[in-house]
Amino acid sequence: MNYSQYVVHSPQNLNEALGILKEKASEIRLISGGTDVMVLIKDNIIKEKELLNLSFLNELRYIHEEGNTIKIGALITYKELEKSKVVNLNAPILVDASKTIGAAQIQNLGTLAGNLGNASPAGDSIPPLYVLNASVKLQSADSERVVPVSEFFLGPRKTKRAPNELITEIAIEKTKPGLYYFFKKLGLREANAISLVSVACIADLDQYKKVNSIKLALGAVAPTVMFAVKSEKLATDKQLDLNLVDEIARSVSEEISPITDIRGSAEYRRRAAYGLVYEGLYEVLMGTAKRVSGSFEGVY
Amino acid sequence: MQKFLTPNIIVLDMDVSVTFTLNGKQVIVKAPAAKSLLRVLREDLGITSVKPGCEAGECGACTVLMDGEAVTSCLVMIVQAEGHQIVTAEGLVKDGKLDPLQEAFVEEGASQCGYCTPGFIISAKGLLLEKPNPSENEILEAIGGNICRCGAYPRIINAIKKVGGEQH
Incomplete structure (x- = not known):
């Protein structure tokens, strides 16, 4: 481990950071919470020799409520999401997912923006962001644009972020009160395990459990997190019963395109996806699934 | 073991000076900026309760309190500790009495x-x-x-x- 080979830039504000990024672009590696990059440094498998330490950009440490949207600054950690009242009330699926990421130590360090930037197909915060209609704000010294999270990823470790751009904010839509939601994942250990499959779901059902609309996003089963579009269509406007639960779960397991890797086989992932979706929808059917409480108090 | 440097090796001093509070006392330490807090605590400051295990955030042996929150010190670059309060097991001992x-x-x-x-x-x-x-x-x-x-x-x-x- 030769730590001396790295030059670390630690800008004190966003303008300074964007200036450095403009100059260095792809020669510099971004580091925020450090939970991914420090492991690469330890293993000496990082090609950039300059690091842009984002941890002092305190202006990106905020959670703002704006009408039907919640804006989350890039430095917000999982722990801060878990503690945020506005997120708990209006986007609880993101809280549930955050609580499963790594362990307490990781949740205290890791950031939501970092999970997006790292672009692992198994990033556990990403399926919830899909179903929350999230968008990613990318800023450079000369420009600013917003990309829907479902279009942000191009493949494993590949995103639409240009080398001179920084993720500065993530915006999520508030979930309507009363909607059902669940986040479920399967890993080889309860804590600190990379997911084999993860599922995020938000479902709008009427009082007789007819599906008005449903969103289903899955992680670790395709090159990027994906919506189970066919399965969503299959479920819409149908009466939820045990048959439909089975049908949707089966459809999801067929719609995904998992690979075999060190953590599990493709076939295992298909079965696990079936199981997780079945379990989640069964709880919705039985009325034991969680529902969004929702509130607009404006106090965090 | 290399005994001498050849003339065509240039050694750059890229160490940074970092100030933070360790177990209630202010410390100023000079180290490579990307060095982990874990390694600085053990190798430069003699705090050996903090253990290297996986050094990938998975085992928890290097956990310290940063501003009262548990974090794995292997995942914190020393420059990121600037201005923070770090507490290790040594720091829980008050006036010779265990916590x-x-x-x-x-x-x-x-x-x-x-x-x-x-x-x-x-x-x-x-x-x-x-x-x-x-x-x-x-x-x-x-x-x-x-x-x-x-x-x-x-x-x-x-x-x-x-x-x-x-x-x-």
Whole structure:
């Protein structure tokens, strides 16, 4: 481990950071919470020799409520999401997912923006962001644009972020009160395990459990997190019963395109996806699934 | 072992000076900016309760409190510690007296080889600072990121319950 080979830039504000990024672009590696990059440094498998330490950009440490949207600054950690009242009330699926990421130590360090930037197909915060209609704000010294999270990823470790751009904010839509939601994942250990499959779901059902609309996003089963579009269509406007639960779960397991890797086989992932979706929808059917409480108090 | 530097090797001094609070005392340390807090604590500051295990954030042996929250010090670059309050197991000892949590670990015999113990104690301390009376589930979640390969978990959980649990 030769730590001396790295030059670390630690800008004190966003303008300074964007200036450095403009100059260095792809020669510099971004580091925020450090939970991914420090492991690469330890293993000496990082090609950039300059690091842009984002941890002092305190202006990106905020959670703002704006009408039907919640804006989350890039430095917000999982722990801060878990503690945020506005997120708990209006986007609880993101809280549930955050609580499963790594362990307490990781949740205290890791950031939501970092999970997006790292672009692992198994990033556990990403399926919830899909179903929350999230968008990613990318800023450079000369420009600013917003990309829907479902279009942000191009493949494993590949995103639409240009080398001179920084993720500065993530915006999520508030979930309507009363909607059902669940986040479920399967890993080889309860804590600190990379997911084999993860599922995020938000479902709008009427009082007789007819599906008005449903969103289903899955992680670790395709090159990027994906919506189970066919399965969503299959479920819409149908009466939820045990048959439909089975049908949707089966459809999801067929719609995904998992690979075999060190953590599990493709076939295992298909079965696990079936199981997780079945379990989640069964709880919705039985009325034991969680529902969004929702509130607009404006106090965090 | 290299005895001398050849003339065409240029050694750049890229160390940075970092100031933070360690166990209540201000420290100023000079180190490579990307060096982990774990390595600086052990190699430059002599704080050996902080253990290197996986050095990838998975085992919890290097857990320290950063501003009262448990973090794995292997994942913190030393420059990121600037201005923060760092507490290790050494810092829990006040006037030569062990912290009640440390006492409880001793009384319960909550360690075998002891390598993981400081990490567990710091994780538990982080929990108790936030929730003085945690539920069993909260205790399990708080130490979920710590691994004990001797398998002393039941005694570790008992020790934490003794200090902070609802059931004593």
